[in-house]
Amino acid sequence: MIKWVRIVCVAYAIAVNWQWSVCSAEDPDSMFTANRSNSNTDAPPRRPLTEDEMVAIRRQELLQDFDAETSLDHGESIHPRLMHAVRDNTMGVRYEEREAYLRVLRLAAEVPLRRQQRFAAEIRSERRELTPTYKLRREEDFPQFVDLFAHPEFYRGHCVTMHGVMRKLTKFDLGKNSLDLDQAYEGWVYTPDSQGNPLVVIFTSKDDRLPVNGDIQEEVQFTGYYFKMYDYDAEDEARKAPMIIAGEVEWIPHPYKPVYHRLGIGWYAAATLAFVIGCYVVWQANRREMPPRPLPQVEPDFHHFPPHEHPAPDPFLPRSMTETEDS
Helix, strand or coil: CHHHHHHHHHHHHHHHHHHHHHHHHHCCCHHHHHHHHHHHCCCCCCCCCCHHHHHHHHHHHHHCCCCCCCCCCCCCECCCCHHHHCCCCEECCCHHHHHHHHHHHHHHHHCCHHHHHHHHHHHHHHHHHHCHHHHCCCHHHCCHHHHHHHCHHHHCCEEEEEEEEEEEEEEEECCCCCCCCCEEEEEEEECCCCCCCCEEEEECEECCCCCCCCCCCEEEEEEEEEEEEEEEECCCCEEEEEEEEEEEEEECCCCCCCCCCCCCHHHHHHHHHHHHHHHHHHHHHHHHHCCCCCCCCCCCCCCCCCCCCCCCCCCCCCCCHHHHHHC
């Protein structure tokens, strides 16, 4: 009897131990939930986070405590970790991309323009060497927009130089940020090889002669960092355009050229001489074609006037009726 009682007790103990292990695996804190809930009842409620605190926490999570420089090679390219949150074919600049967007905008304003142009020329030469079809063309005929549009992954975070016509320019506020950036400009540019497709350039400095307007036609040139492929709403469908972040945009002026140029005195002298020669040629041609005037057959005698055979009547003599009627 005692033996069976011991067997039952051991079986019961094994069952209880198995049940406890299963519960612990599903919820390790389930055994202490009651105690924790009782202890939290006496604690004061937590203060809700403000909007700025939530933004700071969210940004810290997205960047994974990113505290390095924007560029690791002194402006040649953007830190790959910073560009990890950037996504192509998205509408506008997403919240996750804002920190990278602002940092690249400040870097583009700090790195000298000549250094950016040198970096862009190196990337351009590298792309030309890697593509057999571009090797056959001259260096100045390299289709920068076409290659950027077709291979955006190669240019991400690198410098590019673009030249075209700006058709729209707007100014906007950047909002509250820790980089002391207040305002920026957004321009829509069409390049000669873009085939009617625009690109978007964001920059912080411009020439005063470049007007801020929604309908302009100004020739510009700039160098900046390729950021992403930017989606925008067109009239028929959603389209995409490369977004480039630059420090400044160079405005190329077009001086006024009059349609009619002032002629020199030599042109007037030549025109006068040509007119005189033309008149002389015409006179000679008409002179040769004119028939000669015939000579008179009987030469009149003008020594005696009036002739003797027809004497003039005397005005003081009376005239007959016949002479009066004839006269």
